[in-house]
Structures are given as structure tokens and as C-alpha cells.
Amino acid sequence: MPPPPSEKPFDHLPLVLTGSGDSRPRKPVVMDPNPITEGNKANRSGHASSLRTSSLAVAERWNESQAERVAAGLPSPEPGIPLLLQIDTAFDLDILRRQFSFEIVSEHDDGFVIVVSKDLDLSLIQQKFDEFEQEVYGSGSIAQIHELVNDETQEERLRRILTDQLLSEWPTLADDAEYVVDVSIACTGDWQIRNRLKRNPRWKPETWARKENDWSNDRLAAYERWDALKDSRLDDVEAMLAPYNVQVLNNWDNSDAKSVQLPDSFTLRIRTSGKGLRDFVLNYAYVWEVTEPDEIETPQQAARNLADLSAGLTFNAPSTNAPVVCIIDSGIQESHLYLEPAIRDFESKCFLEGATPTDVTDCVKPSGHGTRVAGVVLYGENVPKFGIVDLDCWIQNARVLDAHCKMPLTMLPAAVIRDVVSHFNRGKNPTRIFNHSINSAVASRTLHMSSWAAEIDQLCHDRDILVLQSVGNIRQSNPIPNPGVAEQLAAGKSYPDYLSEPASRIANPAQSLQALTVGSVAYDTVNAGGWQSLAKQGGEPSAFSRSGHGIWDTIKPEVVEYGGDYMIDGSTPPSVTYPAACASAYPILIGSTLHGEPAVTQDDVGTSYSTPKVARIAARLAAVMPTNSCLLYRALIIQSAQWPAWAESLPMHEQINILRRLGYGIPNMSRATENTQYRATFTTSSDQVLGTKQCHVFQIPIPAELRTPGGEYDIRIDVTLSYSATPRRTRRSPRGYLAVWLDWIASQCGESAGSFLNRALATEDDPVGDRNGELPWTLHPMTQHGLSGVRRNRGTVQKDWAIVKSNALPEDLSIAVRGHQGWSHDPDETASYAIAVTFEIVGQEIPIYEPLRTAVLDLQFVVEVEVEAEV
Template sequence: MPPTNKPFPHLPLILRYDGPARSGKPPHGDPRTRLAKENRSGHGGGLTNSAANASAAWRLRFEDRERANLPVLPKNVPLVLEVDTSLDLDELRKNFGFELVSEQEDGYVIVASEDLDLSLFLKKLQDFIAQVKGSATVAAIYRLEDDPDQSKRLSRILSERLLSEWPTLAENGDYIVDVGIACSGQIQIPPQPGAPKRNHRWSDMTWAKRQGEHATKMKDWTEQRNAAYMAWQDLADARYNEVSAIVNFYGGSILSQSDKPHTDTALADSFTLRIRLNGKGLRDLVLNYSFIFEVVEPDDVSLPQVLREAVARDKESVTLVPPPPNAPAVCVVDSGLQHEHYLLEPAVDRDAAFCFLPGASPTDVADYVRPGGHGTRVAGAILYGESIPRSGSYELACWLQNARVLDAECRLPDRLFPPALLNELIRRFHEGPRRTRIFNHSITASAACRTRHMSAWAAEIDQLSHLHDVLFVVSSGNLYSSGTAAIPGVRQHLVAGRTHPDYLCEAACRVANPAQSLQALTVGSISYREFEDPDWLSCARQAHHPSAFSRSGLGIWNTIKPEVVEFGGDNLVSRNTPPDVGTPPCGRECYPELVRSTMHSPGPAYERDVAGTSFAAPKVSRIAAHLQDVLPDESCLLYRALIVQSARWPGWTRNATPAEQGNIIRWIGYGVPDIERASSNTEHRTTLVTSGDRTIKARGCHIYQVPIDAEIRRPGSDYDVLVEVTLSYSAEPRRTRRNRRRYLSTWLDWKSSNQGEPLEAFRRRAIKTETEDEGAGAPFAWVVGSSANHGTVRGVSRSAGTVQKDWAIVKSNALPEDFCIAVVGHEGWSKDPDSAATYTLAVSVEMVGKEIPIYERLRVSVDNLRAEVEVETEVEAEIEALG
């Protein structure tokens, strides 16, 4: 890795405004709400009939269960409602006593009522008809679905595969499924009392009194919060026991459980169980337990492209220097490592190695995957990147920690439940002696991720990343060389007449679970080169095109996934008809050079003999480890921002049309990252970053200023300047919600000043959170844009994810004196006024043609601005003190 003594370190971003954002005009409400209020009798009467029918049907269902001596269940009624999308869903709890089970698309929600008679709901309906005050929320409920066979509910909670199999579910069949159980109940943590601010006129006695009153309020609040925790745990225990009773009745078993931890201001909304159950029991559970929001089958883990062995190669003459004791550690979550391999051994943290496989010894940490291992190859890519050292001395830059979770067949056992496993990884490695913060996760499912809810696996990555400031680097997943009708491989796409790389836009080629995680840094793969001989040719017809097997975006909720790509190789296609797809030895220059396990049979210590996104991801983990080395006190959010900030599209994309660019960003995200651009600068490129944890509440606005030196903006100059901006943030997730704005407690986006727009004018525009005013001056021609129709790339928005990059080319003489970026907070699922997101921001300015050096000029301008801001702050403090 590059040395850490860089002459051009990143510069600080200067915060110029920290205050509230002002909402613009409220969005137009759904006209159906207005029409309902104008026709109270018709609207209320229709809902009354639907509610009465649902109540009667469920009463008969429970009576039938009792006569059949089936396990006793709480007499709750699940309902599928269509509601106004602007409705605060907590109103369903407050007004009707409904517990939100899950939020669906297009305004649909699944709720559960503890009252079999729906008495409160029916009373509110009558109040609405009679125009009684406090009943207006009824107008925002458009429909209560008539669902006697529960087909509508089932279509919203079962996976596609289970839904198709449901009519023919074998009563005695053996099924393993992951079941999501909503568990919010009617329990709420009250708002936390705000800390008092001292008035300069208060005496010490008055201030002490205010502090004492606040301490009393905090004590009462803490007791109420702890009581809410206990009530939630009682509810979770009760629901676990209810599910367990059904599972045990049918001779099944609960294999694993995953709970989401509470925070100071919010309770967990769900837990997930992995269960083994026969078909009859599964049908009973799903149809009759009201609090289920998701039932999916466990994912099969995708394997890399397998190749033949190469001829053995003698150990090279190279001296490997172990990492320094305090060097960063990367946890390799994989199939184990060959600890004794001479290319890995100096960097392996043997004491930390652990096997998580059920039934295996914790010390059985070797890589048994034939012929040349999987985790061993991944670990080598973390250490060496693109090429293995042949001779001389090589200093290893990070420690490798071995978390063996895949068996000898490179599969994740059904008994190893990913959310529970991830928590164990955090406990053992992040909370261990090295405080590991980077986790390489080259494990994904074999099929495209589901888009109904964030999966339990991906949501756990989001939760743990937010709570512990860790970074999961996840591969986007592989298409098999040849697959099935349900999961088509490369061969099936080609035979169907779909060409490469266009077929990567097919839904079946979407990133695989858990690569859709919003907090994970997802990595796809690109090819090295074009290849052709009399028998084979590469799928990629140009160098650096997307790999044939690399799963692509968009991700869940149209997020940009993968965010970056690295070199993972390519498939070759035979010239016969129909074609074969494989990785024959003749194309070895198309595959990455990787360390290779020598445990099983004679073979080389390293070789070009496999390909896959599994081997692209560790090259990004390598960059993350280097960033931790040079910026040890910064957050993983900044590491992620700098990696994405450093990424560039390859040269073949240069002349793409806007429509083609829309496909490119799906295939390769923001492009190929660069370790030098991520960690340092040059005379002609400068990156400015926020430092430390920055938090922002909903309806908050932070404005940062980048002063542009007059020489750079000189009127006579006409140079191309590349401006790049990346926002990286995290917030509390909630898995029962079904879009980005409800999935996160607080969500963020950013906007920029225009060319020639003064700071104060931009501040006034930036704090209007709901408007898209152009403002003074010409806007920057951002490539992606803040919405799907704003950038030059069509159909994609940078604001959909939690890492948001954009870039633009600007003429140097058109740059503003002060370029400003506003980070704006928006309300998500949390109604707590103190709910906040944590973020980092990076801004880069680069003289594309290197006509004039800019680093020193920008550094001096930043120092001058910082001094100016410090003086302004001192003056403001003096004025406030004077009253």
C-alpha cells in the first residue's frame, strides 16, 4: 500500500450555517381524502361494512380453531388497508388502536387489532359519519380490503417462491423459513426532556434550580423508558411463545432468532425467527398469526466461477514483513483461511480466528473449499490487490482476522442465521482487542434480492453499521455461468438473445441479498481485457466493461447499487451453438491473480484460475484498511465517502448518451475507486472533508463553504474543473417499513449553490426543504442529479441511498467565489424531535488538464476562511453575552 506520509493531506470543510430548515409549501394531498370528507356517509358506511365482515370472518376462524383443538392464539385481526400516503402512520395506533405490522407500497399497510370486534374502529367510523371532532383521520383510510381467503395479505408477506407454491404446499413437507414478527405493540418511549440553556441573567442559584428540575425530569423519563423496554420485552416474549406453541404443536423447531436492539428514544419494531416446520404447520402459522410481516426461504449462497487447477509453481523469493502491531484489521467473513500459506501467514491474527459453523470446533478455521479455497483467495486480495509480490521485501499493511462461516462446499448452513451471525461477528471482532471496524463480506445469495422489505440480513448490516461505526464491504453477487429458468445464468441470457452487458439490467440480474443494504459498500466486478481465440471469446468486448457475472442495480428503492466496482475477471463464451460459458485456462489473463490454497492437492501458491465479485470486494476492503491507517480517528462513514469519491467511470463510458449512462450507473455505480485519490491529493486535485461525527436532526440544515481562489477563477482562463461531492450518512433503520423515507429514522440529502450565487442567497434557498428553486446563477450540470429527471443520467437519483455522490465539469472562469453545499435533514419514521442522522461530507476540486496547481491556493483560502469564521464566532458570543 502507499506510504502514509502524504504531502497533500485532505483539507477541512468549513461550516458556515447550522440551523433549522424551513419547509416549503406542503405537498398536495390526495384528492380522495377531500372527497371522503365530502361524502362522509358513503365513505364511513363502506368501511363499516368491510370492518364488520372482517370481524365476523375472524370470529368464525377462531371458533373453528378451538373446535379443532389447535394451539390457542391471541384473538387479533389482521387487516390490509389502503391509506393516504401523507398520513402519519402512528395515527392508526392513536386513533384506532391498530398496531402497524408493515408498510407496503402505494399506500397499503398491514395492521393488527387486538380487539376482535374492532369496536374502537367502528365507533370512529360512526363519529366520522356524524362529523364528531377527532374523527377526521378516517378520511385518510380509503379501503379495508375484503380478503376472505387472505390472498391479498399473503401476496404481501410471502416470498415470490412461497406464494407460487402456497396452493400446493405439501402438508408433510419439510420447510425452513425466516419469519418476520412485528412487535411494536402500543408501547412508546416518551420524548426525552430537553436540557436547559442558561440565560446570562440567571444567578447561580436560579441555574442550579433549573438543573435540578431537569435532573428530576430526566430521572422520571429514564424510569418510563426502562418500563417501556420491559413492556416491549414482555410483548416480544409473549409473541415468541405464541409462535413457539404452533411450531412445537406441529413437531417443528425454532433454529435461530434475531432481535434488533433498542435505542434511547425508540423501541425495536420486530424480530425474526428461522424455523423448521411441516407444510401444515406453516400454513396454520401464516394464516392465523396476525403479526407476521414477512415469510421467506433462506438464501442459497452464491459460489464464484470455478476453474481448473494450474501447474504448481515454486515458492517465490520474497520477504514479507508483518504489519505493525497497531495496524488496521480486516475481518474476512468467509470459508476460513489457510493460515500456514506463506503469502498470508505473517498477517494472520491467529488468536482471533473463530469457526461459527454449527457442530464444528471453534478452532476448525481452515479453508476446506476445493480446489484452491475461497476465503484464502479473498484474504490475498486484501493484502496484495492486483498482483502478488515475486521477490524482494514487501511490507504488509493490515491484519487478517478469520471468521469461518462457510462450509467445505462454500455454503452457509441453514442453521447459521445471518442476522444472529453478524451480531456475533461484532461481539467477537469489533469488541475484541483490535476493535475491528472493516468486515469483508464476499458472501451473497444466489438470486436477486427481494424488493418488498429490506431483508433481515441486510437490515442487520444497516443497524450494526449505524450503532458501531463499522464498514461491511459486500460483493454484489454472481450470476452462474449456467443457471435455471428461475435463476438464469449467463448462458440462459445469451441463448435468449440478450446481449452483454445489456442483460445485466434484467430484474433477475439485480444485486443479491444482502448487497442491497443501504449502509454496506457494495462492490461489483469489471473485466480486465478483451479476449479471443479460435474456440473462445470474452463476454466483455472491451477492457473494463462489466463482468459477465456481476450482479447490477438498481437496488431496493432504486438505490445506486453497486456503488463501486473492481477487477474480478470475466466469463468466456464458446463459439459453438448453443454456446458454453466458462472460464477455461486459455483465458487466464482475463481472471484476477489470487493467492490459492495448497491444502488439498499439489498446485500453485497463486494463480489466475477463478473469477467472481467475491474477489472484487476485497480490493475495496484493502482501500478501506489503508484509509483507517492514514485516518485512524475518523469514522467508517468517511472511509466509505472517500472510496466512493475516488471512483471514476472507465474511458469507454466517455461518449455515452444520457440513456446509456442510465445503464452504466446500474452496471458499475460510481466506477472504479483509486487508493491514491481516496487517501491523498496532488497539486492539481484537492479534497475537503468534514472531520469527526457530524449529526443533524430532521428539518436541520448545515451549509459548508469552499472558498475558490481568485487565480483559479481568473476571467481569462477557460480550464475544465471537475467538482465532486459525496455525502455518506447513517440512521436508525426499521425493517417493517417499505421505502427509504420510512425505513430510516432520519434521511438526508444535499444541494449545492449555483455558479455566481452568493452565500446568503444560497442559505435562504437551501433551508426551504421542499422546494426546488433554481436560485441565482446557472446551476451546476450534475451528472446524476437530486431526482430521476434532474441530472444528465436519466432515471436515477443520487438521493435514494445513504451514500450520495455527484460530479460536474465546470469552466474555471465560471466557478463561484464561494462554492457551498447544504446538508439537509428530513423526518423519517421517527417522530422524536431529537432523532438525528450521522454523516460525513467530502468535496473535491480538480484541474482536469493540470494547467495550474490549485492545492496550495485552496489551502491558503481555507485557512483564511477558518480565521474569518473564528472571529465572527467570537463577536457573536460577545454580543450574546451582552444581551
């Protein structure tokens, strides 16, 4: 049956699900034994004695400290002794809970983990030491505990709880000095959901029903205990801090509107004395992170004189059902000529503490910040000077920054963004696209996900929203340890090499796995008035744009857009700025006129302005695909991104830095939203759901007319997986951070559908297996293939691409998406995902859209008939 004509020319095409199944248990991985573990087994008596001595010393010291606090009239916290363990890196952390009843507080580098024992005498673990020494069956795991750190001053524990800055100040904390810090409290408990039973075929139906019901009740009880534990720990913390007149400035838990449903911790922002902070950190076992509040960084402003705005503009408001983009920023000049027709002023809200909810005006001098960001969403690169202007989307105004473009210390960013999203993402038509051009002033930390970034991840997963997040800016000049560009150049670090320095890493919360993180590139090289742009060609990274990788070596930023560049002069060392003489190197922006500045300016640069250009693409996707999910919007934006031609031609060892600075490249609205006769994009029509050890296989048939032996055309194939799952902050890897994690693999040339399904269900690729038929993927899931040291499957966006000669294409390309266990043991926990696959003929020699469309719709018809027959 011939496929029906397309409703619209060059629609995205369906990905056809042709197979699914549960993965088989993987073969045991034979690893080289850890020499320390083997040494402990060979010297059981010595190892047990060492652990026993350390544990007794730690317990005695902790109990003495708690007794002294009681004698001083201070409240007793929840019982528990914190222990710092160094373990074999292959050790299953869950054994610590099952065998020793430890609560796992946080995981750290080099095999260190902080746990808490409620057994104040540590009698259970002492018994385990005795059993290990006596070679009792089942006690061998003690050998994998390499050290129980006897930390008299708790310095080693503090080193893993405090930031570097707080650690350096710790010895000199003044008792009466005031400190504002964010403290994170673990609340994982020492229990877990037990595995769901497999049905015994000899059980009667009523027996199976009773066992299933018992398991469901136990599962529900476990979640209720976690909720109760959070409430109890919050009360406990407040009671412990009470003697020091501590002020809780903001909280981020599940007790009120500023809550988050993270399953393992909550965060408080407190103002306290040095004495109160010291007592709390040293004597509360469940605190796992103490950080300084983030200093918000936004681009500096500078007024420029440009031509007056031309007359004769007529604006048409967006249609009633047009997409909505919420600008989380410094407010907006809502009466602005260019903005007013698109502002939903009846929904605007100020979230600043001490301000009225209606105080939503952008007061940042001289030309605003949120006002500029909103203008970029509406107009992109094309700000009109005359004629009739049809606006494509609505703008919502969420003011969270003050007149100095700062967030007050009393506001916890994680709670703020939750408040904003909760306010706008509700009702019959909830807002789903949020532009967040706000960052910390310094590089993000790399061990644990911040509360700010984790909240974004949770909101995206729970509410199906898309947060467009800037990577942050490197200042023109700033002292060490957060050096600006001028200091980097003066130290002999040239552009763009200094972008790979740790101080240039993306800024919080850009490491969020779910946010679509955006960097900036330069328009072109500019030389004017004695000033020279640092970029030497268009598409090179902007001198201020922070770089990846992200946390846990995830690919961040995912995309980049044009945000301008810094200029340098000929002095030694050079001055760094963005002078008026080089305006052609800066984006055209809508500026606030409240302080006498022009309505259209070209006088500022920053990732704040590259980010809303991507929000503009998201809004267009929402317009043409209004019922699809934000996971698909994110996939299609990233799918549309490509590196500049000069980057594609670089040798592979240089492309590693391109990936760190440009991510997957510059997105394109046309590629994201539509096809041509030379390009066909296949997508899932709705979000798919996948649990642990499950697999879906999609198939794209490639018609023979595209594979003719005489044709040798370059075909670019792009694949992008976008997924979300429930996060957990206290773990130090993406697999421990997410409840379920996903990856994808592709079929090889000549591999049958059945063989590919069997390989996909085997859970893991064989890193040394046969790769003869594999497509030449750029990144690859294995670090030893593709770009060296890079794995495409580290984050919740996984893109790869390959260029194949048309006569070497397989008859079918199959893609398998696989689910793997993360932190959750709940068998009902799932991840949601969308996936996109694009075929594009690079030289446009022959049309490919219609042949591919016909082939896939034929396959879809066959699969639907088979499904109906089975039913």
C-alpha cells in the first residue's frame, strides 16, 4: 500500500519500534584483583587489628565529644557516628548497608566514602572484624575496606565536606563572626526496597497475589520512612542550631513550597556564628556538604551611542496559542516598544525577598539585562527597524535579580528556581520553556551535583520542562583564584588554550544534566581602532565563554550560539574589553530605555545573549510540535547542531578541545524544525519509558536506490538520545546520580535484526569485539574508539554522528536504547526518553527524503499489521 501524501512538506518521519525485551544477565566481568585487597586477605589478623584499633578510637572520641556537649547543656543530635572509609573501588557500596547497617552519607574520589553507624559502640562491625580474622564464611568483604580513617581532628572528613575556601578558613573561624553557608544533610537511611519476587510456577494464584501485595506494602512503607526521616532530620538540625541563634534563611526540602523531592538529602541556607558553624559540622553526623552561597555572575553593561530608532514599526501580538518562554532574570522593561506586545504582564512576578510581587521592572543600569535577554528570544539576530512585525511567542517575566544584577544572599537559588517553575508551570497551559541566563561567578565543582543544578534536573524530570542555561562568563579581569582573561594572558596562557584551564570550567548550575547548556562563539575576526578580537575566524569560541567538560566528564556545553567576543590591544600584557569601535563583533540587543539609553544597542557580549537564541529555537519547535515533549525539543535542537567547517576538518586530537568548547556545535532552526529533499529526520512520536534491564529497538529501512554501487555520495547520519530520570545528589558518578540510566547502540553493516537484538540485550558492548561492520562514529561509547578519552554515554543527552558513503550504507539501520540500574532498586523506577535520527546527503547530489519516507511508512504498516495479528 503506497504511503499517503504528507500533510506538510518534509515533516519529521516516525521511528518504528520493531523489537523490545529484557536484557540478560551480563557475563561476570573478570577484573584484576586489587593488590591491597589481596594483601588484606593474606594478612587477616593484621588488617582486622588495624581496623579494630581505628574504629575503637573513633568511637571513643566521638562519644566523649557528645557527652561534653550534653554536659554543656547543648541539645543531643540524632545518634550516629560518622566514619570515613577507604574502600576497594570495585566494592559494592550497598554491602555497607546490608552487612554493617551503615547509612551511606556521601561518596568521594579515590574510594573514600562517609558512612554513619547508629551503633555507638560499633559492636556490629567489631564482630565482623573478628569473623574476618577467623575466616568465617561471608566475612571476606572486610578485605575491601582498606582503611577506617582514625581522624583525630576530623580534618580528613572536613576536607570532603567543606569547599576549599571554607577549609582554608576553618582553623581561623572567629567564634563571633557571622557566616552565611549552605549545608546539605543526608537522609538515605539504612534500608532499601527489596527486590521484587519472581513468580514460582508452583504457586497458586492467591499465593502469588499475597506475595505481590506484601511486596507493594513494603515498598510503600520504605518511601514513607524516607519522608519521615527527612522531616525528623530537619527538626533535629533546627534544634541543634537553636542555641546559637542561627537564622535559617532558606530551605530546600520537602516540607513546604520551597521543597524538592530528591530522595537522599535536603539543603539549608543559614546565617550563623563561627562557633555555631564549627559545633554543627563537627558534631552532626549526617552533614555531607557545606558551601558558600554562589555569587551570581552576569555580563557588565556599558552604554553606547547608536542611531535613534527608526519610525514606522507596527507590531502584531503573538497568536493566543503561541508558545510561551519564561525569562528568569533581572526583570523586564515591559513597556518597551519592542517587547510590550509579547509580554504576558498579568502573569509577571517578582521573587525577590523584601520586594512586592508586582515589582517586576528591570532596574539594571544602563540598559537592563532581562530586557536584553527577552529581546533576543523574540528577535534573534534580526531586530527590525521598520515595517510590520509578527511576533512568534509570548514572554513571561520572572524577576529574581536585583538592580545590581545580583541574587540576595538570603535567597537559595535551588529554592528560587523551584518557586519560579511552580508559579509558571501550572494550570491548563503550563509554561515549559525557561531561559536561565544566570550563573555563579566561579567554576563549578566536579565531585557532587550542586543543589541548584540538581533542582533543575528534578524539575525537568518531574514537569517536562526545558531549561536553557548559560555556561557563564570569564570576566575581562579578575584576581586569582578566579582569573579573568587579562590575567590568563599575562600568565602566558594564550587564547584559546586558557579555556581548558580548571578556572575556565562551566559555572554552576550549567553542569545540570537536564538543562540544555549553551556557550558562545564569535561572529568573526575584527580589527578596528587599535583593537583585535581574540577569535581569528567565525565560529571560534568567544574569549569569555566557559568550557567543559561538565561534571563526571559529561559533554557541556551541548551547543553554542553567537554571543560576541572580547578585544585586546597591542600593549604587553594586553588590555581586555569590548570597545565601541568593534561593535560589529557584538550581538544586536534590545536595551532598556528607563535610564536614557537607546532602545536598540550593540554594546555588550556574553553567554547571557547566546542562550536565548537557543530558547528561540525551542519556542519554534513548540509552535510546530505543540504536543511533543521537551525531551524531544532538546533532542532536535542538539541534533541540528553542527561544528563549523573549519572544526570538522581538524585532526581528531584537536577536535577533543572543540568538543569541550563548542559541544556539538551551532544549532540551526531549519534543521531542528523541518526537513528538505536532501535531509530526513526520524523521531519518536511520544516519550518512551524504559526501566532497568529493558531495551527498545527502532529500525530505519534504507531503500536500494540510495545504496546503488555507482553512487558514492557522503551521507551524514546523526543520532541523539535525550532522556531524564530521578536524580540523587550524594553520589559521585552519573550512574549513581540517576535512578535509571540509558544508552544507545547502533547495528553494524550486515548484522541481522535478530543478531542485533541479541547483542543489545547483552547489556554491555564488548570493548574488544568485532568492529568490522561498525559505522565510523565520531565519539563512540568506548573511550578507546572515536575521539580519545570521550564517551558519548556519560550524560542524559547522547549524540553521535558518522559520514558514510551511500554505496556502503546497510539495508537497515537499527538503534537500540537500553536501560541500566542506577541508584534505585525500585523495579518500577523508569527513565523517559526521546530519540532522533537524521540522514543528510552532504553534497545534495540526489534527493533522499521521499525514498526514506516511503520505506519507513511501509515498514510501519507491516509492523502495525503484525501487532494487530498478535492481538
